[in-house]
Amino acid sequence: xxxxxxxxxxLCAGMVLTFAGCSSSSSSASETPAQSEAAEAEGTLAExxxxxxxxxxMEGNWxxxxxxxxxxxxxxxxxxxxxxxxxxxxxxxxxxxxxxxxLFAGIDSGRYDLVINGVDYTEERAxxxxxxxxxAYNRTALIVRSDNDEISSFEDLKGxxxxxxxxxxxxxxxxxxxxxxxxxxxxxxTMQLVISxxxxxxxxxxxxxxxxxxxxxxxxxxxxxxxxxxxxxCIPMTKGEVSADLxxxxxxxxxxxxDDGTLSALSExxxxxxxxxxx
Numbered sequence: 417x418x419x420x421x422x423x424x425x426x427l428c429a430g431m432v433l434t435f436a437g438c439s440s441s442s443s444s445a446s447e448t449p450a451q452s453e454a455a456e457a458e459g460t461l462a463e464x465x466x467x468x469x470x471x472x473x474m475e476g477n478w479x480x481x482x483x484x485x486x487x488x489x490x491x492x493x494x495x496x497x498x499x500x501x502x503x504x505x506x507x508x509x510x511x512x513x514x515x516x517x518x519l520f521a522g523i524d525s526g527r528y529d530l531v532i533n534g535v536d537y538t539e540e541r542a543x544x545x546x547x548x549x550x551x552a553y554n555r556t557a558l559i560v561r562s563d564n565d566e567i568s569s570f571e572d573l574k575g576x577x578x579x580x581x582x583x584x585x586x587x588x589x590x591x592x593x594x595x596x597x598x599x600x601x602x603x604x605x606t607m608q609l610v611i612s613x614x615x616x617x618x619x620x621x622x623x624x625x626x627x628x629x630x631x632x633x634x635x636x637x638x639x640x641x642x643x644x645x646x647x648x649x650c651i652p653m654t655k656g657e658v659s660a661d662l663x664x665x666x667x668x669x670x671x672x673x674x675d676d677g678t679l680s681a682l683s684e685x686x687x688x689x690x691x692x693x694x695x
Contacts (some may be wrong), residue, residue, distance in 0.1 A: 421661075430497065448507065456529055460529065460653075460654065460658050460659045460661065460662040461661035461662040461665050462661070465505070465506065465507060466504070466628035467485065467507075468507050468508060468527050468599060469508045469509075469510055469651075470502050470505060470508070470509060470510065470530065471512060471526035471527065471528050471529050472502075472509060472510065472511055472512065472528060472529065472531070472532050473496045473512050473514055473519045473522045473523075473527070473531045473532075473533065474494050474495065474498070474511060474512075474513060474514075474519070474531065474533040475512075475513065475514070475515065475516055476490055476495075476511075476513030477513075477602050477603075477604075478492075478533070478602070478603055478624065479492060479603070479624070479627050479628070479631070480492050480493055480686040480687060481493050481494045481533065481534045481621075481624070481628045482494045482495045482511075482513075482533065487544065490513070492686055493534075493552075493682055493683060493686040493687065494532045494533055494534060495511060495612060496682050496685075496686075497532060497548060497673075497682060498511055498530070498532045500669070500673060500678060501530075501532075501666060501669045501670070504669040504672060505665060505669065506672055512527070512528065515601055516533070516581040516582070516583075516584060516599075516601070517581065517582045517583060517599075519535075519598045520541075520544075520545070520652070521654060523545065523652060524617075526654075529653065529662065530651050530652070530662075530666070531651065531652050531653075532551070532651050534554065534621060535547075535649065535650060535651070535652055536554060536585045536648065536649060536650075537647070537648040537649075537650045538585060538646040539552070543651065545652040545653060545654070545655050546653050546654065546655045546656070546659050546663050547651065547653075548650050548652075548653075548666045548667055548670060549550070549649035549650065549667050549670055549671070549680060550649055550694070551649060551650065551651065552649035552683065552691045552692050553646050553647070553648060553649060553691055553692070553693070553694045554621050554622070554623075554646065554647045554648075554649050554691070555621070555622045555642055555643065555646055555647075556585075556586065556589060556619055556620070556622070556642070556643040556645070556647070557619065557620060557622040557623065557639045557641075557642055557643075558570055558573070558611065558617060558619055558639065558641040558642070558643070559607075559610060559617060559619070559620060559625055559637055559638070559639055559640065559641045560616065560638060560640045561610055561611060561613065561636055561637060561638075562635065562636040562637060562638045563636070564616070564617075564638075566616075567616060567617055567640050568640050568641060569640070569641050570589075570593050570641055570643060571593060572640075573593040573594060573616075574593060574594030574595070574597050575594060575595075575619065576596070576616040576617060577596050577598060577615040577616050577617075578590040578596070578597045578598070578615055578616065578618055578619060579597070579598045579599075579600045579605075579606045579609045579615045579618050580597055580598075580599070580600065580619055580620070581599065581600065581601065582599035585647065586618070586619035587599070587619075589619055589643070590617075590619050594635075594658045595617070603620060603624060603628060604628075606618045606620065606637065607628060607637060610637055611635060611636050611637060617640070618653070619643075621641075621672050622639070622642060625637075625639060626688075627687075646694060648694075651666060651670075653666075663686045679692045680692055680693070
């Protein structure tokens with residue numbers, strides 16, 4: 417993300433929500449009105465529009481959120497949400513794959529404009545990053561070996577070992593119940609640690625577990641419990657006034673996707689159900 421100072425007076429009042437409504441006598445036939453105006457302004461959204469590209473970080477190996485299909489194309493719920501947001505902003509989507517533990521650092525360094533990766537909103541994260549409105553809702557599953565009868569609730573994690581992505585909300589939750597958490601990079605690696613007995617359990621998105629089981633129906637794992645709390649899945653970005661226009665634009669795109677059914681359709685496509693409504 418570029419670090420220019422946002423000059424609100426240069427942008428039209430309706431640009432953030434409509435990306436139209438102003439004109440520039442110097443704009444070329446190929447430019448949208450918003451891109452023409454953005455070229456004269458500074459700030460996150462303005463620079464994205466002027467460049468014609470938004471850079472979005474995601475893991476790329478966490479099905480069905482983002483993964484590679486049989487033709488090795490990057491797809492998944494988050495990948496398609498990212499592309500749809502870019503389309504509605506009138507820019508290209510550059511999707512960059514990276515390990516979970518480096519995604520927030522990518523925002524810090526300006527490598528990514530957004531991270532779209534099934535990120536749960538937390539108050540601690542919100543101290544450092546701005547978050548979009550929720551675009552999905554997540555339930556956390558406690559997953560154990562099929563023959564494990566010692567763990568049937570989150571309270572049973574005390575003194576046990578778990579495996580999860582470093583600094584994820586799942587790792588934090590496991591540790592809050594007294595577990596010793598081991599850091600891993602992928603869901604498959606996590607499941608293999610559980611199946612082999614090297615760790616007692618793992619915490620992950622319920623929908624990701626079912627997707628894993630659909631791919632590996634004979635895997636000796638099961639859900640021992642589902643956490644009561646439903647988490648809000650949001651899109652983090654740089655915090656502060658520099659991202660205020662981008663935040664408003666992303667929220668508007670998400671609302672439009674919700675209103676016209678695009679968000680629900682993508683959820684049904686990749687999850688087999690609608691996780692975009694907290695009902």
